[in-house]
Amino acid sequence: MWTRQHKNRKLGRFVLPLVTVAFLSYFGYHSIHGDRGLIAADEFEKLRFKRDAELAELVSRRKSLERQVELLSDGSLERDMIDEKARYQLNVSRPDEIVIFNDQIN
Template identity: 55%
Template structure:
């Protein structure tokens, strides 16, 4: 009866660790550079801070506009404020007036 004797190869012992290293490197790469990785989380935080600053600016602008609307409403109608807004919107004045526009309006 014939039997085959296999020669011990060094490559046989390295197959399983090589495959495991490939899988680990795949998951490590995607945990850093993937859609939900560390770099994406950092970019998300930067985008969130930018949007928060925009929101704060818009909220302040909205509050200023609400104060102007409140000043022009029927309950507390101020003739000067109404006249000022009408002149600013229509870009008109009387010939004897000097108009200085403030950029904050």
């Protein structure tokens, strides 16, 4: 009868722990630094707050433009508003007038 004698190897008992450590290290690293990790989530939140601020600014600008359109719409045309817009667009004034340009008027 043939029997094989195996020598007890010390390397064999380290294989499973090494594989486990490698597995946990890989997923741990990517949970922090990966495309959907903690750092990417933080950057996404910063971008979201920035975009929310831009949205608020654009909404206020749109409301301002809608108010100006209301003043120029049919039935509520005001001579002063028409005169002001025409002078601003054409860049024309009378010799006895003082013109002060304001960037908020579009």
